[in-house]
Amino acid sequence: MTATVTVIGVDGDDLPATALKALADARLVVGGRSVLSRWAAATLGARSDGAARSGGSSVDGSSRGGGPRTIELTVPAELPGAALDALAASVEAGEPAVVLASGDPGYFGVLRALRERSVPTVCWPAVSYLQRIAAMIQRPWDDITVVAMRGRAFRKAVNVCRARPAVGALTAPGAGPAELGAGLVGWRRTLVVVQDVGGPHEELSIVDPAEAAARAWREPTIVLSLADLDRVGPAGWLAGGEPVPPADGWALGQDAFTHREGMGGSPELRALALARLAPRP
Incomplete structure (x- = not known):
């Protein structure tokens, strides 16, 4: 054999x-x-x-x-x-x-x-670590976008946490809750952290980004980055969140922009500029 x-x-x-x-x-x-x-x-x-x-x-x-x-x-x-x-x-x-x-x-x-x-x-x-942390806060996880923060992917992972309302971050040495918290300071995010996952000192903490950045964490860790701790995403058909725009679109409304009279760009012009820039995580 x-x-x-x-x-x-x-x-x-x-x-x-x-x-x-x-x-x-x-x-x-x-x-x-x-x-x-x-x-x-x-x-x-x-x-x-x-x-x-x-x-x-x-x-x-x-x-x-x-x-x-x-x-x-x-x-x-x-x-x-x-x-x-x-x-x-x-x-x-x-x-x-x-x-x-x-x-x-x-x-x-x-x-x-x-x-x-x-x-x-x-x-x-x-x-999985993601299943474990979601169960600990009694949250379904099929709408959670998952990122791995290893190596050069760390910056992209932080940007995804800024852009999406519910992200599971798989950590790595040098790219843990403290580093993610430092990257999210100033953003309205709540970080759910489990340290020493599966170990004798496993502990769940719910902190803001500044507190996460200031603390020392016992590896291994897993982090959820949530725009709203109490909100549960709607039932969907695709894991990781909807890949298409919501019903009201991605763009901000015209009243969200401040500009001088006659100097503001139209929504169509902003959409064209955004498409030309093609931003990525």
Whole structure:
């Protein structure tokens, strides 16, 4: 039988029996430090200490007491080249491997990188961070636009939070609630933040952007940026919010503009200028 990489979503609850069986059989386990310490090191006796940093991961090629080798990811939602190479080599050698991921690995997670490398996979998802935070404030989430704030996408993600009334922001090291809050100071937004998601110190906070910017947050985190905390979006047919203009259009009314007599541009002229500028996030 061909070896596979089993991708297991972790959300703080106990793993199902099928996932535990895959973990027990694995010869290589990959994941962030917190999930490795709970499920690999603590449960199976795998080594994750004294490892060398390489390509965005911490790789330990040895094991203790017959336990699996481990690769510690510095960014849990991303699989760097070294980790992908090790997983592919494990499968080629006929040795099963496991990737421990937070929440749903198929939602802005590690599953995409594995599929792009054509690595045979089995996936056991858990509740996603977005589902978790929405449930904590008793809010449906099918109208929430979701952005990933990794790397160069951070600026675009902030602009989406400014433009849309309900946005779920998937954070990353250096792009967390504090950085998002700093980018939204002056905007009428309420930030709902869960820190240490799925961990022993998980905590929900509802703050304004200035307070979010001033606080230190315990990773991992998830943020909702809401124009109105108490408002629930209307029932729709497409996840992430309506892609078409509302019934009254996107444009502001003529009375929203202040100008000197005879100097104001017509709505048609403003629409033409906006189309020519073609603004993007």
